[in-house]
Amino acid sequence: MDKNYAKKLENKIKKKDSFSGSYGCRGYDTFGPWKIIGGIAKKHPNQKDLKKAKEFIDRIIR
Template sequence: DKKQVFLINTYGIKSDYTIEMKQIIEEKSCRLLGTYGCRGYDTFGPFKLIGGIAKGRPDENDVEGAIEFFREIIQE
């Protein structure tokens, strides 16, 4: 019986930040149901100098997307 997991994350710049987590999930013999990612306010490194990027994110649409993602995985 594999544990079922899902990933939700935010990011400043679009990239697959879940690669390491996916490797850990595979090593632990878990079943990845899916991932959901959206833009998020980011002040890391040089972004701090300009006041950050993606201000106001995640927003209502992003949250609705996460809710829809969750609804889909619980129906499986």
């Protein structure tokens, strides 16, 4: 399931201002049934995720 949860917010921003893009990565999740099994994506965000986030920001502010 690859759902873009930010799409609604993105559309609202586009109506009022310019939109430069978005970045997302996996994150440690213990919501709902994931709590029973100890969560998912336990090692995220990791250094690779953070590096990609920094690269995204660097591209946006140029």
